[in-house]
Amino acid sequence: MSMRSLIIASIAMSGLAAIPSQAAPPAVPTLPVPNHCDQLEALVVKHQSFIDGKVVRDDFYPVPDLVKALKACPAKDKYAKAFDTVLAFEDVQAQEDGPHGQVWLPTATGKDIDKAKTEGHDQAAKAVDGYAAQIKRGDLDETAFKAVLHYMAWQSDDPEYASLGCELAARMYPEDFDSVSTLSHGLGEEACDDAGKEFMPKTPPKH
Amino acid sequence: MSTPPDQLPSGLGAYLLGMPSGGQPGLGVSLAPPADDGDPLVPATRAAPLDTTPPANPRLTDDNVQALGKVLTAECGPKLCTPQELQAVGSTVINRMNRKGTDSVADVIGHHQYAIAKQADPGLAFMASRLLCGQLGDNTGGATHFYSPRSMPMNGQDTTGKDVGGGLEQIAGHTSQNYRPGWAKTYPQKQVDGVRDWFFKLYTEPGNHL
Numbered sequence: 050m051s052m053r054s055l056i057i058a059s060i061a062m063s064g065l066a067a068i069p070s071q072a073a074p075p076a077v078p079t080l081p082v083p084n085h086c087d088q089l090e091a092l093v094v095k096h097q098s099f100i101d102g103k104v105v106r107d108d109f110y111p112v113p114d115l116v117k118a119l120k121a122c123p124a125k126d127k128y129a130k131a132f133d134t135v136l137a138f139e140d141v142q143a144q145e146d147g148p149h150g151q152v153w154l155p156t157a158t159g160k161d162i163d164k165a166k167t168e169g170h171d172q173a174a175k176a177v178d179g180y181a182a183q184i185k186r187g188d189l190d191e192t193a194f195k196a197v198l199h200y201m202a203w204q205s206d207d208p209e210y211a212s213l214g215c216e217l218a219a220r221m222y223p224e225d226f227d228s229v230s231t232l233s234h235g236l237g238e239e240a241c242d243d244a245g246k247e248f249m250p251k252t253p254p255k256h
Numbered sequence: 257m258s259t260p261p262d263q264l265p266s267g268l269g270a271y272l273l274g275m276p277s278g279g280q281p282g283l284g285v286s287l288a289p290p291a292d293d294g295d296p297l298v299p300a301t302r303a304a305p306l307d308t309t310p311p312a313n314p315r316l317t318d319d320n321v322q323a324l325g326k327v328l329t330a331e332c333g334p335k336l337c338t339p340q341e342l343q344a345v346g347s348t349v350i351n352r353m354n355r356k357g358t359d360s361v362a363d364v365i366g367h368h369q370y371a372i373a374k375q376a377d378p379g380l381a382f383m384a385s386r387l388l389c390g391q392l393g394d395n396t397g398g399a400t401h402f403y404s405p406r407s408m409p410m411n412g413q414d415t416t417g418k419d420v421g422g423g424l425e426q427i428a429g430h431t432s433q434n435y436r437p438g439w440a441k442t443y444p445q446k447q448v449d450g451v452r453d454w455f456f457k458l459y460t461e462p463g464n465h466l
Contacts, residue, residue: 140432143406146371149331150403150456152437153368154419161417162368168414209336239379240336 086122089115093128094196096203112136112204127190131197134180134189135213141176142216145169177220195222202229205237215241219248314359315388323361324349324384325376331404332456340395340450342380344458346387347394348402355400355466361388364466399446399458400466401439406454408434427454 088099092115098107101118112132119129147165183189201214211233218229226249233241324346331345352364365372376384386392409415411424411433421438436457443459451458 140406140410143404146330146407148404148407148409148418149371150437151369151401151439152403152408152419154417155367157368157417164416165414165418208338212336236338 085118086125089119089122090125090128093119093193093200096200112201112207112210115200127193128197130189131193134183134194135197135201135217138173138176138180138213138217139209141173142213145173177217180217181221195225198222198225199229199232202232202237202241205233205235205241208236208240211237212240212244215244216248219244223250313389315353316385320359320361320388321381321385322376323365323372324388325381326372326374327361327365327370328380328384329377330371330374337455338450338452340448341452341456342383343387343392343395344399344448344451344456345402346384346392347396348399348458350387351394351396351398351400351460352466355464395450396446396448396458396460398460399448400461401437401443401459402456403437403440404456405430405434405436408436410434430454 085101088097088101091097092099092106092110098105100106116129116132116136119125119132122129145166147162147169153162180189180194184191184194198214198218201210202218204210204214215226215230215233218226222229226245230241230245327349328342328346332342337345349361349364349370353359353361356364358364383392405425405427409418409420415435418435419437419439420435422436422440424433425436426433439461440457440459443461446458446460448458
């Protein structure tokens with residue numbers, strides 16, 4: 050027997066020759082595979098917990114992580130867009146009262162300071178009007194937008210988020226403000242109260 | 257993962273009051289006089305009691321508390337700032353008072369150096385009193401100046417009346433470029449725990465004057 054024949058015979062005896070070229074298909078799972086994107090949507094809308102890998106994500110799934118995850122879900126892009134819109138308002142909100150700190154020149158006048166505040170408030174009002182127009186045109190989904198406002202108030206560990214959700218709710222949906230503000234807590238609760246005092250329409254006193 | 261709301265400590269209110277999450281006062285001492293236990297061994301006639309009244313703090317005045325409370329409320333407020341950010345802003349006022357050798361807040365916040373156009377939030381007025389009496393210390397290591405990048409004019413916006421001599425900068429994580437004041441080019445920056453760069457950048461004017 051040649052060396053080649055010996056090698057072939059030993060392979061056949063070891064059973065290695067019986068290995069197919071491709072691995073066998075995996076067993077059919079007995080449980081349905083969770084739809085990550087549907088669960089993300091549920092998290093925004095109903096604040097439900099879900100399993101992400103081995104980590105239970107609860108109501109406090111951090112906003113940046115949630116937005117990143119939603120952007121990987123094309124069918125749920127209305128939520129990612131709503132988050133982007135609300136988060137963009139932070140830049141406008143930051144300038145509503147003019148610059149902070151020692152940044153006014155010695156030559157600055159009271160008029161300069163008043164002008165900066167007026168411009169800041171105008172910009173914020175324009176942004177709010179712009180969001181309403183986007184919703185009217187159908188470019189921004191109103192249900193998703195409202196859900197995001199609630200979610201931001203729920204994210205009250207970061208008062209910045211609570212402030213964004215509550216200010217936009219007070220300015221755009223005063224009738225829904227109570228339902229948003231009740232989700233706020235901790236540092237965010239004060240931020241939300243503050244937004245309500247400043248931006249909720251003032252009701253005339255009852256006679 | 258964050259803490260559920262029902263397990264949260266009392267938030268900013270607890271911080272301002274110096275309370276840990278359990279709600280106990282953080283002072284650790286009682287300022288109330290001890291109760292008279294009627295000890296029969298104590299003679300009825302006592303020597304003149306020692307005067308244990310602490311010396312009055314010349315900085316702890318109503319005017320100062322209201323003025324610093326207004327600064328904290330207008331520059332930051334409970335709206336968005338962390339307790340450390342509020343403490344840092346207040347510390348710049350105290351550091352200026354120390355440098356100038358004055359006990360008056362009004363002496364260091366004028367000429368548009370600080371925003372004061374809001375009524376003092378009651379919680380922040382209390383924080384102001386703690387800063388003024390030294391119960392809440394300087395967490396900045398001597399900062400005298402700050403600016404808030406998020407509130408500065410952004411690239412292309414009107415800069416009338418504002419010190420933008422430091423040129424444009426870009427804070428990590430933000431797409432827009434903001435201007436910074438001229439002094440930020442030369443004054444040493446102070447990094448402070450719990451203070452976000454996008455909200456406040458703190459600096460110390462060199463020397464010991466203002």
